[in-house]
Amino acid sequence: MLGYIPYDPTLSYPILYTVQDAIRGQCLLHPEGLLNKVQDYLAGSLIDIDLVDHLDGILLVVNPHRFKESLELMIEKSQELELERVPIAGIVVTGDGRDGIQYTPDEFDHPYITNNRIPILATRYETYDAVVMISRIEVKINTNTQWKVNRAIELFKNHIPIEQFKDV
16 A cells, blocks of 8 residues: 555654654753754754755754854844744754753743744754764654644545455
């Protein structure tokens, strides 16, 4: 039956909770957003305007020294493109690879973060290591991702000729 169902990239989007587990991170701000879906991720030093233009769930991965600069750049590019909102699903603040997480929520206080309740995750890993860990996430469909369940049901209904299998 799987041969009948077309590939749908949205089913491979992780949620921030899964990212938090993958990077062994801690949520510093707005844990209610851990169910946000992540379409793609960007290193704060490599913000690509083409991605900002067509994605809605970007995970920004940035070291704490570039946090404000990267966030402001995302806001600026979104305004240039006349987007209704900055397409950030969450932000991962990376560490130096040695010490534990030593950040406080106050360090990442920004009106955009507060007003839009953007989750801030912190990890001790450096940006490169965090991005590698995120890229290796195996995504699943479960009750925490109801939008995936609904999409899978829709794909099944639209592409499986169920009438052919009734007599089998």
